[in-house]
Amino acid sequence: MMKGVDSSLDTLPKIGAPATRALNNAGYTVLGDLAGVPRAELAKLHGMGPRALGIVQSALEQHNLSLG
Incomplete structure (x- = not known):
């Protein structure tokens, strides 16, 4: 498991x-x-x-699940 990754869908992972x-x-x-949101959209x-x-x-x- 990656450091900072939260496995709950009800919270955001620890990303700063x-x-x-x-x-x-x-x-x-x-x-x-x-889930399904395009990675490029979030990168903006x-x-x-x-x-x-x-x-x-x-x-x-x-x-x-995955980003779009």
Whole structure:
């Protein structure tokens, strides 16, 4: 399991404050909200970097889900 990955769909994984704020500001408040969202769309959010995207993807994969 990757460090920082939370396996719950009801919370966001631990990705750092800037990335968490970026997701919250875009309306994503729980991991389940991110299933199917295009990776490129999330990458455009200020504060969402490659590390945060990787953690989100890994967390989704624990539920057999993925970014779009």
